[in-house]
Amino acid sequence: MMQLRFALLAVLVAIGVFCRPVGAQTSLAAAQRLVEPKLVKIYGAGGSRGLESYQSGFLISADGEILTAFSYVLDGDATTVLLSDGRKLTAEVRGIDPRLEIALLKVDAQDLPHFNLQEAVKLEVGSRVLAFGNVYGIATGDEPLSVLRGIVSAKTTMAARSGAYATPYRGSIYVLDALTNNPGAPGGVVTNRSGALAAMLGKELRSSQTGALLHYGVPVEELVGAVEDLRAGKTRPLARDERAKRPKDAHSLEMLGVRLVLDLLPRTPPYVDGVKRGSIAERAGLKSDDLVLMVNGRMASSCKAVREEVGYIDQVDEVRLMVQRGKELLEIVLMP
C-alpha cells in the first residue's frame, strides 16, 4: 500500500518538477508595477565636470531605510530623495560601508513599500533579469524609473587592484548582458522576472583602457551582513564640527611617511604607494597596497580626502587609519 502511495507521490512530484508551465510572455508589466513603488530617486552633490548629481536607491524598511551605492552624489550636505509617488524628502546618511561601497540612507516616513533583504533570490548564469534604475536621470518627480531586461552573463568576483580599478570591492558580482549601469543607475536593483530582488546595481565602473562601462549587480547576499551592521549604527561616519579649525601644526602624509598613488582620477582611490623607511607609518605597520578607508573615524575615499582629513589632526595626536589589505579590514594607528 505504502509503495503505491509513494509511487503516486513520486509521479506527481516528477510532473511538478519537470513540467513547469511556461508563462505567456508578452509583457513584464506586472513585475514593473510590483517593483516601482519600492524604488527612490536620489539627488545630491555633483553636477559638474561630467559627473551626475543623481542616482537610484531602494527601500529596505517600511519606515524609510534606503540602500544605495556610495558615491560622490552623497558627498554634499543635502541629499534629497524622491519617493515613487513624487514625495520629496531629505535623506540622512546613516552609514557607509567603505569596502562594499554601499550607503544606508534614512528618510522620515511610514508604511512605505519595501524590499526585504532576507527574501532576496539568488541568480544563476543565464537567469533572466530586469534592471531598474534612473538611467540618465530621465525620470523626475513621480515618473517611474527605467526598466531594462537582460540575462546574467557571468557570476564572478572583482579583482580590484591598486591604481587600475576604481573600487576596493572584492566580492562576487553578476555581470549582465544589458546596458544597465548607465549614469544614474547605481543604487538601482536587479530582480528576476517576477520582480523579486536579487542584486543592487553597483557604482559606475569603467575600464581605464576602453572607457567601457561594466554592467553588473552586487548580489544581495554579499550586502546583507554589512547592512545589518549599518542599521545597528556601526561605521557611522562622524560629522565634522562646523567650527573645527585646522590645528596650527597639523600632521601631513609626508611627515608620517606615507606616499599615496598618483592622484590622476577625479577621485583616486587612496592606495598606499609606499611607506618611508623608519617613519611613523612604517612603525605602525602600514604597508604598500593598503587602501585607506577611514581616517579617525571619518570616510576618506579619495587621495584628496585623506590628505584633507590628516590636515585636521594635530601633530601631537595619533592618526587612526582603517585600511583594507587584501580582503581584511585593519586598524592602523600612527603614533607621533
Added chain:
Amino acid sequence: MRLALPRSNRAPILNWVMGVIGGLLVLCGPNAMGADLPDEVVKQEEARIAAIAKGMQSAVCIFANGGNGGGSGAVVTKDGYAVTNYHVVEPAGIYMKCSMADGRLYDAVLVGIDPTGDVALIKLLGREDFVPAVLADSDQVAMGDFCYAVGNPFLLATDFQPTVTMGLVSGTHRYQYPSGTLIEYTDCIQTDASINPGNSGGPLFNMQGEVIGINGRVSFEKRIRVNMGVGYAISSNQVKKFLGCLRGGRIVDHATLGARVATSDEGRVLVADILEDSDAYAKGLRVDDEILAFGGRIIRSTNMYKNILGTYPKGWRVPLTYRQGDKTHDVIVRLGGVHGEEELIQLISREKAPPERPKKKPEEKKEPEGDKPEKKPAPPMPQPGPHGAGQAMPDAVKALIVARHGYANFYFNQLEQSRVWKAATDKQGSFLALGGEWKLNGKTADGTPVEVSLNKDEVRAKLGEEEVRLELSKDLPAQLEAISVMKEPTKNNRSPQERKQIASFAVGLSMWRDLLVRGPEKFGDLNYYGNLEWGKEAELADMLIGTRSVVEGHFVFEPASQGMLSALEVLADVDGEGCTMQFANFQPSGMQQVPQQVSVDQAGQPLWVITWDKVDLQGGTEASEGGKP
C-alpha cells in the same frame, strides 16, 4: 478495500514508477530541449515570429538621394503614405527612394513635415495595395511590455531586408528637453530595444504587430554614438494627431497655450505668465490660476503638462480645466503656434547643415531634471547600387510636387482641399449657381426674431431691433474697428457688446456664403489645415482655413455631417473676438442641403441658437474674384 500488495509485487511497481518518471523526463525534461520543445514555448515562438513578420510588411528603409544618409519609416495607408522622422527626410530633400521587405525599391516624395516633433510624412509611389501598419493606442502601452523595432541601423539593408531588434518598454510618457535644436520629444516611449543611427523614423511595434511609436532618438554616451540601452520613440497617439496636417503638405508647427506654467512649492501647476491675445486668455485664464486637467489628462506637474502639450499641432482645440479662486472652469482652448510662421520656416533653413557638420562638444554640465541627448545627425554613407548621386527625378514624382513658400509640398494641400470639397458637395450639393441675394429669417431660442440678408457686397444681420450692416468690399477692418471701440449703448439701447456679437455673426455668415458660392478655387486665400478633434464626440474632422482681409475663417467638415460644411469659427484680428457657428439640421432645399439651425458661440459662451423659418437663396453667378488659391 485495502490494497495489500504482496512483497513480490513491489519490484514491478517501482519499475512502473521509474518508467513514468523516465517518460516525463523524455517529454518535459531539459534533455528533451533539442528534440521536443514544450508546446507553450513553441506557441510563443510562433506568435513572436508572426508578429514580427506582420510588422515587417509595413517597414520601410529610406535612402536619401546622393548618399546623404537615410533611415527608416512605416507605411500607414494602402496607397503608400509613410511616417518617418523629420531629421531623416531633411537631408534627403523632396525626392527619395525606399525599399521594403518584399525586396523592391520604390520612389517616394515628401508630403509634410513637423520639424519640432521630428515627424515627417512621405508617399511611396507605384502601388495602391501596400500593407499599412496599424497605429495603436500608445496610452495603453505599459512599462515592461515587450516591443520590437524594425529599421535600417547603420544602413545595413543593402539587400532591402530591414533589421529587427527586440526589447522592453523601459518607460512611458517620457519628456526629453530640447537639446539646442528646435526638436523637443514629448510624451515618448522609452525602450531598451537596440536603436542605432539608421533606425530613425522606423516603427516600434507591440507584440501584436501594431505601431506604438516612431523611433527617433537615443541617449548617447558622451563619446560613443551607438545605442546605450536607452532609445525614444514618438508615441503613435502623437503621430495620429499630426497625420491630417502632414497629409496637407504643410510645415506643421506645435501647439502652445499662450501661457507659461510652473510648479509651485506645494506641487500645484500654476499659470506664471499669459499672453493677452491668446485664446486661453479669451476663455478666462489668468496668472496664478491652477491647471487641473489638460487634453483629458489630470495634470500633476509641469513636465506632465509639457508632455501632453507637445503632442498637439498648432490649431487644435483642446479641453482645459482650471481653477480660479474657488471656482473650477471647463473650457475648450484653441492652441496657438510655438513659432511664428516665418520663424519656423527660417529655423528649418538654418537647420539644413552640410553633411559634414562639426560634432557638438560633449556637454559636461547636466541638470538634475534630465539629460540632454544630442540630436542624431544623418551619417554620410556611401550609397550602393542604383541610388547613387545624379539620379534624375522620374516624371511620376515631378507630377506630385508643387513648390510654394511655407509648404513642404503644396501639391498635397491642393489634393486634400479637393478631396474635402468634393465630399462636401457630393452631399450638400453645389451652391455655385446661387450667387444672388441670400435671405434668411428665423428666431433665437427665446423668440427674438432674426433677419439676415447677404450678397457679395454687403451683409445685414438684425437681431430683434439691433441691426448691423457691413460693406464687404469696402474697408472691412475699419468697420469692425469702429464697432469694437463703441462704448455707449446703441440707439436701441442694446449694449455695445451685443452689437459686436452681431457683427461677428454677420462676418461669419458672409464667409460661410462666400465659400459655398465661390468654392475653394475662387475663394481666394484658402488652404487645407488638416484634421482636428471637433464637437462633443471629439471626432476627427477636416478643416480648411480661409482669410478675408483681417478675418480668418476655420471651415470644419465633420464626419457626423457626412462631410458637409458643418461648422465655422471666425477669428477677427480686431479685438480678438470672433465667433463659432455650428450648423445643424440639414434639410434639402432645392438641389442643396441647407442647415436649418445655427448655434452661435463666442469665446466658448453660447450666444444664440437660431432656427430658420425661411431660407431664400437667389440664383446668379458672382463675378470671379480673388487671386491664386
